Amino acid sequence: MKIVCRCEDVTEExxxxxxxxxxxxxxxxxxxxxxxxxxCQGRTCMKIIEKILAKKLGKNIDELKKxxxxxxxxxxxxxxxxxxxxx
Amino acid sequence: xxxxxxxxxVIIGGGVTxxxxxxxxxxxxxxxxxxxxxxxxxxxxxxxxxxxxxxxFTTEWNIKLAxxxxxxxxxxxxxxxxxxxxxxxxxxxxxxxxNEVKEFKKNVKLxxxxxxxxxxxxxxxxxxxxxxxxxxxxxGATFCQSDGHAYPFRVVEGxxxxxxxxxxxxxxxxxxxxxxxxxxxxxxxxxxxxxxKTNIVVNAxxxxxxxxxxxxxxxxxxxxxxHEILATERYKHILDPMIISFKYxxxxxxxxxxxxxxxxxxxxxxxxxxxxSSLKFVERFTSVLGKILPAFKNLNIxxxxxxxxxxxxxxxxxxxxxxxxxxxxxxxxxxGHGFMVAPKVTELIAELIVDGKTSLPIDELNLKRFxxxxxxEAYVVG
Numbered sequence: 444m445k446i447v448c449r450c451e452d453v454t455e456e457x458x459x460x461x462x463x464x465x466x467x468x469x470x471x472x473x474x475x476x477x478x479x480x481x482x483c484q485g486r487t488c489m490k491i492i493e494k495i496l497a498k499k500l501g502k503n504i505d506e507l508k509k510x511x512x513x514x515x516x517x518x519x520x521x522x523x524x525x526x527x528x529x530x
Numbered sequence: 531x532x533x534x535x536x537x538x539x540v541i542i543g544g545g546v547t548x549x550x551x552x553x554x555x556x557x558x559x560x561x562x563x564x565x566x567x568x569x570x571x572x573x574x575x576x577x578x579x580x581x582x583x584x585x586x587f588t589t590e591w592n593i594k595l596a597x598x599x600x601x602x603x604x605x606x607x608x609x610x611x612x613x614x615x616x617x618x619x620x621x622x623x624x625x626x627x628x629n630e631v632k633e634f635k636k637n638v639k640l641x642x643x644x645x646x647x648x649x650x651x652x653x654x655x656x657x658x659x660x661x662x663x664x665x666x667x668x669x670g671a672t673f674c675q676s677d678g679h680a681y682p683f684r685v686v687e688g689x690x691x692x693x694x695x696x697x698x699x700x701x702x703x704x705x706x707x708x709x710x711x712x713x714x715x716x717x718x719x720x721x722x723x724x725x726x727k728t729n730i731v732v733n734a735x736x737x738x739x740x741x742x743x744x745x746x747x748x749x750x751x752x753x754x755x756x757h758e759i760l761a762t763e764r765y766k767h768i769l770d771p772m773i774i775s776f777k778y779x780x781x782x783x784x785x786x787x788x789x790x791x792x793x794x795x796x797x798x799x800x801x802x803x804x805x806x807s808s809l810k811f812v813e814r815f816t817s818v819l820g821k822i823l824p825a826f827k828n829l830n831i832x833x834x835x836x837x838x839x840x841x842x843x844x845x846x847x848x849x850x851x852x853x854x855x856x857x858x859x860x861x862x863x864x865x866g867h868g869f870m871v872a873p874k875v876t877e878l879i880a881e882l883i884v885d886g887k888t889s890l891p892i893d894e895l896n897l898k899r900f901x902x903x904x905x906x907e908a909y910v911v912g
Contacts, residue, residue: 471570474577474683477787482763482832511835514807518763518830524809525816525827 447495448488450481458492462499469496469510482518485510534699536727538562539883540719542706542742543734544569545576546682546869547861549689550876551732552698558884561697564726565690566719568705572686574736576869578837580759580781580791580912581679582772583870584621586648586672588637588908592846593644594890595871600676602873610688614680615786619770621677622659624668624822626777633908634672641674648674659771662825679772679783682869689876709745716746716857730857730883737803737838739848739862746855750848751900752863753801753841757793757912758811760834764788774911778818781911790829793912794818801841807834839866844906849875849895850882859883860897866910 445455453476466475469492478492479485489510497504539555541548544567552565567573583603585596606614625631634650641648651673653665659673690700701723709731710717718727733742737754765788772783782792794815812834820827840863842848848863861879864871878888 468570470573474570474572475687480761480833482830484832513833513835514809515831515834518832520828521762521812521816521819521831522827524812524831525820 447491448476448478448481450483450487451477453478453488455495458495459499462496467496467500468508469493470508472496473510479510484513484517533701533704533721533723533726534564535725537564537699538728539564539730539732540726540728541565541732541734542719543567543574543736544571544686544690544700544702545574545734545736546572546686546689546872547736547876548732548734549686549693549700550872551734551861551879552693552700553689554877554880555883556693556696556698558880560880560884563693563698564728565693565698565700566704566706566721566726567700567702570702571690571700572683575837575840576682576686576736578759578835579682579869580783580793581682581785581869582621582781582783583616583679584674584677584772584867585646586621586623586637586641586674586677586909588640589846590640590644591894592871592907593641593646595874597644597646598874598890599871602877603680606685606688606873610685610692612684612688612691614684614688616678616680617786618676618678619772619783620659620673620675622656622771622773623672624656624773624775625670625672626668626775628669630777631669634670638672646674647676648672660769660773660823662768662823664822664824667821673771677772679785681786685869685872706742706745709742711746711855714855716855730859732859732861732879732883734861736862736868737840739840739860746858748852748855748858748897750897751843752848754803754838755799755801755841756804756836757795757799757839757866758807758834758836759791759793760812760815760831762790762829763832765790765829773822775818775822776909776911779911780815780818780822782819789832790826792819795912803838805836805838807836839912840868841865843900845910846907847871847875847895848897849879849892851896853898865907866912
């Protein structure tokens with residue numbers, strides 16, 4: 444068993460199974476398996492998943508549509524955005 | 531894979547409405563159906579929403595529709611063979627001024643008359659349900675235990691898989707380019723992957739529904755508005771209900787896996803197809819959250835995104851036949867509460883197509899209502 448997404452505990456086998464079921468884009472794999480939705484936001488796992496998907500589809504990694512990168516770049520407490528005097 | 535070139539019904543849109551209609555048509559025996567979605571399934575509003583399932587509304591029709599939908603959500607794991615991550619932790623709607631107290635009490639009366647288990651409670655009773663609540667700044671709340679939330683992506687997966695098993699063809703990454711009609715009759719749908727001959731089209735395109743209307747010369751009043759949302763890291767279970775305030779426009783809940791997901795509406799947001807995230811949104815969300823649940827300001831945000839509310843002038847959906855192009859069936863305009871009513875609405879649309887009549891009346895939600903005066907839904911949040 445090889446863990447690919449460490450935040451959400453998703454294995455290589457689960458990713459391959461999902462691709463076989465028809466989840467053939469990175470955005471779909473993300474929503475189906477929650478890969479890349481934890482604290483690292485895909486910085487650890489997404490490169491590996493791209494490799495697995497490209498190999499399964501017989502494509503180059505450059506041909507895959509990448510997932511949207513969403514703010515913030517790393518997890519931060521909400522109060523950073525709010526009224527500081529209340530903290 | 532080659533797409534079918536002919537079908538009895540073509541559904542435009544692969545969100546909860548489109549996939550729900552596909553499932554319900556197949557369940558009623560109509561399986562010669564093709565669904566087209568320009569992106570992946572649930573890539574629009576369905577997959578971007580907060581997943582809330584609420585029955586506390588202000589019009590009789592919306593309350594009934596939501597109650598019927600909850601009955602279906604309660605049996606959905608079994609019916610669709612998938613875990614939709616449904617939790618009935620209730621909805622706590624906080625009242626922050628005297629006017630809300632008065633209105634909420636009146637609305638609870640109507641809801642109770644229709645059989646809903648909602649009630650008006652005191653600030654200290656609300657604090658028993660949500661221990662972290664700052665009860666000093668509220669005047670009361672309404673609570674309905676059978677309200678809750680689910681994971682919208684799973685619901686769509688369930689509908690789509692079961693529909694496909696029964697014979698429906700679902701085409702992702704297939705965009706509608708035009709619709710051919712002759713003498714007010716639909717003849718075919720042109721996509722980037724070819725033509726599909728059909729006489730019946732279901733317009734379930736959410737924020738893009740008005741663009742589909744334009745393709746057959748039908749003017750629709752729907753307008754897309756960006757609504758932003760965020761998710762925190764996972765935490766131990768600390769919040770049972772979805773908390774909302776109509777006055778502040780905020781909503782948030784804790785999902786099955788522990789993340790807090792919430793949003794806040796912006797009254798200054800113009801109608802547009804802008805779907806970018808903004809810093810202003812998180813600042814406004816945090817500032818209001820700090821008033822309601824001060825401790826939650828310490829939670830870590832991991833991600834923010836946005837989606838469209840497909841908004842009509844009376845905040846009610848547009849359902850049913852289209853005058854002038856009769857076989858264009860409208861199923862859009864949900865104005866921010868499409869997911870929660872989808873189980874019943876999509877069944878009604880399937881009834882309309884197969885039986886020519888519906889088990890709950892939908893005549894008042896026809897597109898042609900915008901020619902006259904209308905009574906709207908007051909409970910819109912986010």
